[in-house]
Amino acid sequence: MKLTTSKLPHKAKLLAIAITAGLFSSTAVQAAGELNIYNWSDYMDQAVLDKFSKKYDVKVTYDTYDSNETLLSKLKSGVTGYDVAVPGDYMVKILIDEDLLEKIEGSKLSNYKNIKSELKDVYYDPGHQYSVPYQTGTTSFVVDTDVYKGDINSLDMLFNPPEELKGKINMFRDVNNVINAALRYKGFEICNNNREELKQVNDLLIEAKQNWQSIASDGAKEMLITGDVALSMAWNGMALQARLEKPSLQYAYPKENMTAWADNLVVLKGSKNIENAKLFLNFMLEPENAAAISNVTGYTPGVVGADQYLVAEFKGAPEFTLPEGNPTPQFVPPCSPEVVKFYDRIWTNLLR
């Protein structure tokens, strides 16, 4: 209510100005710009969008997807109309190779200096020609410690679960995360094309599926909070959000290691609002705005100087603290086409 009443006079004024301008000159007042954002679900703060919208007089449209692969398949199938998307590290590389991104020369943005030094030189986009960092985090799983009291820091939880967790497990619907976890559990190399080993992974997943309740990415947090599952694959920020609502939920640090990731803002090929998109990328590199996203999502901002804006829940949160002696979470590059074909086959075998 408040919003509409306060906005009305402003609009009326604008209209009056527009009409007056129209009377005096033949050039019409420029319509406000547009920006269409395509992002992961639960990965944005509406207040930040509103702030951007107001500051630059841009109408923002927002839409979501549930995995890097969904984004890729939508773009490959010719979906257009989006200006900005948020692919993960390896997916940036794939999108660049598939010629689906607009070159934006991120290093020329005025806030480029804010980017964390470890994210300045990345394999997937050297020199940030196409992307700038958004948020970073890790992928592992969350266990309800009220249901299972033992040690959770092992991939046994997913592939050879204790009795208490059987039938109460949700896996991400994400080919790479699931297969990489299985490869680590077996002690095999990531991105490997050893047929013998991949067969073992294939069989392991099909065997383990009997103990899984569901394979879904969207709604995984809700399943954990309502108790529909006692274990779900999770990203660390999601784990933090879930724990704040249900303290018995604990983020696992499997001794076999886990995936680290960095999501990035990119401008999609064929965007009709490239200038607005660049404004948005630059806007999101401001520490205050990056921190505002983190405060809602629970992930780590990709820029320096954001810490002072972060809410207290972040300080010393277990979701950000790697236990001593654990291996450093691993960034996973895109695999070769041959390996991708194997992965896709295993994935179909698993889901069918």
Place this chain on the structure above:
Amino acid sequence: MLNKLKQIKEAPIRYGLVSPSLLMIGVFLLIPISIVFVYSFLQPGTYGGVEWTFSLDAYKQFLFEEDFITEELQFTSAYLEIFVRSFSQAAIATFFCFIIGFPTAYFIATRPIHTQSLWLFAITIPYWVNLLVRTIAMLFIIRDQGPLNEFLMYLNFIDTPIKLAYTPFAVSLGLFYSFLPFMVLPIYTALSRFDMSLLTAAHDLYASRWAALRHVLIPSVPHGIYAGCLLVFIPSIGAFIAPDLLGGGKQLMIGNLIALQFQGSRNWPFGAAAAIILLSFILITLLVFSLRKKGE
């Protein structure tokens, strides 16, 4: 003679009137299906898309799979099982839609004329809400901590929640609920034209209620029942949302198999081939139905 002349004169007008729908069918049905047909004979690109090399691999994959190690082709029943699952789920949904839908339609058709439209209105109200929202609502109702399980536990019928969500049962329930009105409405239309005094006559001739239903009522409305069954059965086979959400992504049906090929598994030709095979099955089903009707 005059009649014939009139017919000839009317023909262009008739074609003129039909042309918008022919155009619609051509542009939005035949062209996309042709594209799907062509794609099903190509090779998959690495990250989705197709490579323009002719290949029958997509159809082979439906029945045979390469051994991981020896690369030999072996017969696999996995995809046939998905088809069987889809057809049986659709059959179950159709059966229950009929069991619930027929009495409902009968009930409405036997109300006073002016209240009938109100009852029909009541049937359609839930369907103003988007299917996705209704399916998620269903998930909330049947989940372990949902109202249904809570209620049963409150009544002491059960001690621990029954696992309903993410099971084949949940998928059946979802399909049943998604398509129920498609059964009720055609049967109602047929029943509303049925002369109810025939039932009285049957009773006068010593027919039991069951006999009256079997030998008088049901045989009088075959078209409504056929239409209702087809309208439930066919969309159920290709249903995508119910198995995806209520089955937890583990109870794959054909619709999900096809969607998966265009998303996670990135094998467009196989997805296209599965779509063509599904389409052929449905066409055969329709042909069988219409031939049987003609035979009568």
